Ligand SMILES: Cc1cc2nc3c(=O)[nH]c(=O)nc-3n(C[C@H](O)[C@H](O)[C@H](O)COP(=O)(O)OP(=O)(O)OC[C@H]3O[C@@H](n4cnc5c(N)ncnc54)[C@H](O)[C@@H]3O)c2cc1C
């Protein structure tokens with residue numbers, strides 16, 4: 001029997017014109033915001049913190065992000081790179097990015113002066129589960145450049161302090177000269193009920209702090225594991241050891257969140273550059289719970 005068009009009982013969702021090729025979201029994610037570098041702080045020999053100010057007020061008002069997300073930063077004529085938002089969400093029209101000099105685009109940025117204009121697209125990716133963590137103790141663990149994305153949740157917790165329990169910040173570096181944001185530690189130490197521990201793999205002249213691996217900081221850390229969420233940022237090899245120790249302490253894998261970074265090109269699930277198995281780390285990540293990461297082949 002021939003089916004009449006009017007016989008087909010379309011559900012409301014099928015009545016909606018399909019957004020093939022995700023055109024609606026592309027329009028949003030393709031948008032390049034013009035921003036100006038208004039401040040540059042040389043944190044170490046290799047990393048600089050850039051403050052960027054939106055040029056157009058109406059664009060500043062619509063740009064909102066959450067800790068853990070990233071932007072695609074465009075340096076006209078040189079290229080576009082993914083960079084974590086290392087900033088407070090509280091300032092409208094202003095963001096901060098901490099950039100390590102690694103190659104072509106980051107090299108140009110390290111030579112940029114205050115007043116230079118660049119572009120940003122985004123924000124992209126998943127964020128740390130700041131809502132799920134309310135009422136819980138939060139363990140923030142960073143290795144090396146991992147302190148850059150971790151600065152977002154630290155500033156968020158400081159701004160919403162009454163919503164969280166005890167806070168632990170554990171930070172490990174190879175050498176003391178690589179420590180980032182040391183000028184902010186005094187501020188972070190003032191965060192109510194917050195313990196900060198820093199450890200360096202190498203002992204250098206003038207370093208009187210702890211020496212060893214980041215996992216050494218975890219060994220003697222007393223915490224209420226039934227009530228704790230963990231956030232781990234750093235090189236993937238670090239996740240393996242740190243998350244194994246956290247598991248041993250009794251924190252379940254779905255309460256551990258990691259920042260899984262891969263080479264990225266489009267930042268919006270189009271080019272497949274960032275794929276791990278069938279997962280787009282630019283859209284389904286970079287923030288993922290460790291259970292998900294463990295089930296992704298070759299993720300770490
Ligand atoms: C989600 C995400 C967030 C990031 N956040 C930051 C951040 O906050 N600060 C920061 O300094 N860097 C960050 N990176 C890394 C940054 O994107 C790369 O360092 C940058 O793309 C290098 O660009 P380039 O043109 O200077 O280097 P290129 O000339 O392209 O390459 C120089 C060297 O860097 C390596 N490289 C390039 N891209 C990556 C990458 N994605 N990961 C690791 N190594 C890479 C290359 O293998 C090469 O050895 C992030 C990456 C991702 C995916």
Ligand code: FES
Nearest residue numbers: 265267271272282
């Ligand atoms: S960076 Fe293009 S698909 Fe993820």
